Amino acid sequence: MNKIENYVGDCLQILKGVDSETIDLVITSPPYADARKKQYSGPCADKYVEWFLPIAEEIKRVLKPTGTFIINIKEKVVSGERHTYVLELIQAMRKKQWLWTEEWMWHKKNCFPGKWPNRFRDSWERCLQFNLQKKFKMNQDSVRVPIGDWAEGRLKNLSKTDKQRDNSKSGSSFGKNVSNWVGKKLVYPTNVLHFATECGNKKHPAAFPKSLPVFFIKLFTDKDDLVLDPFEGGGTTGIAAVELGRNYIGIDLDEKYSAIAQERIKKHLEQL
Amino acid sequence: MNKIENYVGDCLQILKGVDSETIDLVITSPPYADARKKQYSGPCADKYVEWFLPIAEEIKRVLKPTGTFIINIKEKVVSGERHTYVLELIQAMRKKQWLWTEEWMWHKKNCFPGKWPNRFRDSWERCLQFNLQKKFKMNQDSVRVPIGDWAEGRLKNLSKTDKQRDNSKSGSSFGKNVSNWVGKKLVYPTNVLHFATECGNKKHPAAFPKSLPVFFIKLFTDKDDLVLDPFEGGGTTGIAAVELGRNYIGIDLDEKYSAIAQERIKKHLEQL
DNA sequence: GTTCCGCATGAATCGATAG
């Protein structure tokens, strides 16, 4: 049985109670600057780095040397220009000894509609990968995808392989589904991830599809490893973690969202 | 008949001979830092900004105030980390009064195969959009794409809420009227561009597919406008420009590549 | 058990107007 812990409060404070070098993967979507002010008091764009850096320092302390830190983020438009706080964040993290190993691209297949005179809809977000060492844990084989539907429909393939894996454990009779994949060649994915945002009722505004943490948890952790999300929001990272048999620590400032996250994780656990 | 000019030499020098405020669109893929050393003497990563900035200044002079500057670029990996010269370039350009209007993502559908212990294949590149004014020329209708398959089924039977304006419940002040989409065939694209790289025999190593400049030329210029590529390489921008009835100026340092570009453009022109 | 179909939902941005 995996360990699940949920905390309410400022993650900077809560993190001080976490033991050093115990986390295998931190994956989070921090509040975007100035975004969703009505629901979430996000930091303002001009002081974003200043606000984030102390948190990153605590994360550095609790992360194992072979661990990985994934930040899902996107800059907003301010008076016709993309703001530069994400670029500044990358540079500031590097000054604090973080290695900017990779920038994954999350292509949001169902992005917001809208029309403006000088731009089109924003259909992608960054997933910044930071590490503490050049060598880190990476299970490349765990995220291979069928060679056929490679460019399109990655999400569907992933979720199907998920099902296949879960069902084989519980011994249920999904033999037909499994046979679909027998003999299909598996290849490694690229650094572009095609996922649709989930639009079911999560009672939380930030839509972060489960497939996203599932991908990174499979890739950067083993079974029973420890995953942390310091801004858990609707608890999607937690759901992905328990589904994959990982231990999990989730933190959120908002008591209401924390309760929702716990409820969703509990419910998901029961269904497994 | 459109005007086509090709120059061999250092673009910084050649550009000095171009009249001020005459170019409608600059689109180029500058030599990547340290990349392809055998073919192209690109600048080294640590001095990339220093090398590029004077060229950007000349481009600023020749660009019309309503014009657009598109840079196709991607940072390379240096000792396990993504280098930060592209981030620095964006910040340096902004200090020189360029507006960083948008970052388009080019998803390379058929990227190079390969496997490394700590990363997957790189399947995307940045297309940085810079402007001199908040208002610039943008022909959004010229690049519309067919509406998704969802529309056919979704719009057949409209519910009550579909027929009126329906505001989002999440408090994002976002609403929509689904009935507006009835009968619509074309919709606006997003800022994610899906193009396969061309692997035909072009005798030049750095190839972006024709579809890339075609998209931006349609979007940011009218017929008979003037397009510039200061690092034309195989001349793909030129081919796209003549095909779309735009005037074109191409520059390349290498006499051999310039000859190839001229030959390809000429051949393409004959086929039109 | 499986497919089909209806439908709510989502990290938005700009320009005009008002204070």
Next chain:
DNA sequence: ACTATCGATTCATGCGGAA
């Protein structure tokens, strides 16, 4: 002049209930 608020704009998906 500078800031706050408000209205206008427009897609694609996964989920859940029904067949």
